[in-house]
Amino acid sequence: MSTPASLATTPAPPYYAVIFTSKRTSEDRGYEEMARRMAELGSRCEGFLGLESARGADGLGITVSYWRDEGAIAAWKRDEEHQKAQQAGRSTWYAEYHVRVAKVERAYGKQEK
Amino acid sequence: MSTPASLATTPAPPYYAVIFTSKRTSEDRGYEEMARRMAELGSRCEGFLGLESARGADGLGITVSYWRDEGAIAAWKRDEEHQKAQQAGRSTWYAEYHVRVAKVERAYGKQEK
Numbered sequence: 166m167s168t169p170a171s172l173a174t175t176p177a178p179p180y181y182a183v184i185f186t187s188k189r190t191s192e193d194r195g196y197e198e199m200a201r202r203m204a205e206l207g208s209r210c211e212g213f214l215g216l217e218s219a220r221g222a223d224g225l226g227i228t229v230s231y232w233r234d235e236g237a238i239a240a241w242k243r244d245e246e247h248q249k250a251q252q253a254g255r256s257t258w259y260a261e262y263h264v265r266v267a268k269v270e271r272a273y274g275k276q277e278k
Numbered sequence: 279m280s281t282p283a284s285l286a287t288t289p290a291p292p293y294y295a296v297i298f299t300s301k302r303t304s305e306d307r308g309y310e311e312m313a314r315r316m317a318e319l320g321s322r323c324e325g326f327l328g329l330e331s332a333r334g335a336d337g338l339g340i341t342v343s344y345w346r347d348e349g350a351i352a353a354w355k356r357d358e359e360h361q362k363a364q365q366a367g368r369s370t371w372y373a374e375y376h377v378r379v380a381k382v383e384r385a386y387g388k389q390e391k
Contacts, residue, residue: 171301171338172299172300172301172338172374172375172376173299173376175376175378178378182295182297182378182380184295184297184342184382186285186286186330186342187285188284188285188390217299217338217340218334218338218340219332219333219334219338219339219340220332220334221331221332221333221334225284225285225330225331225332226332227330227331227332227340227342229297229299229340229342255388259388260390261285261387261388261389261390262285262387262388263285263286263288263385263386263387264385264386264387265288265291265295265382265384265385266382266383266384266385267295267380267381267382267383268380268381268383269297269378269379269380270379270380270381271378271379272376272377272378272379273376273377274374274375274376274377275368275372275374275375276374277301277373277374
């Protein structure tokens, strides 16, 4: 979806990740605007923790959003404007996609200095 | 890391996801070759289920690998050649990265026809 220029800063686990992977169709019709809008709306939801997104030159895209709990994920999935975007995604923008809901159990890494 | 042109086909949950998100340095020195090699080696490991990877034009990269269980993840992390790549990643290739280990609890999507 949208592409923030930085990695997400999340609290200590446990929390939830929604891993959305997709291949686009060649159909554009407002895709970028929708993606920006959904990133903006989603990030305002109660329980939203962060978002990371990338789409490679081959058209494969990965967006991972982080959430406090399953309830926060369910509330965002039910959002009316998001529901319309999900419908358009299925019918128009995505040739294929997978949504995987996962509980983050541990995390580590290297922070930029 | 490497960029397969297709989405991963994974079995029914539960299984594990390792979400690796990164920002590259400007240092190239064999990065692409290492990434290809690690994708190849990792995919031969016992318990490997699939890999999805994308890096956007802004340099933010996401690689998600899927595994049968925590034991399979631990064995791949200990692989000697992978250990050297991890060390070079920390010292040279990545300005910043996060590794999140998560248990996939449910999944759904749309398959390409």
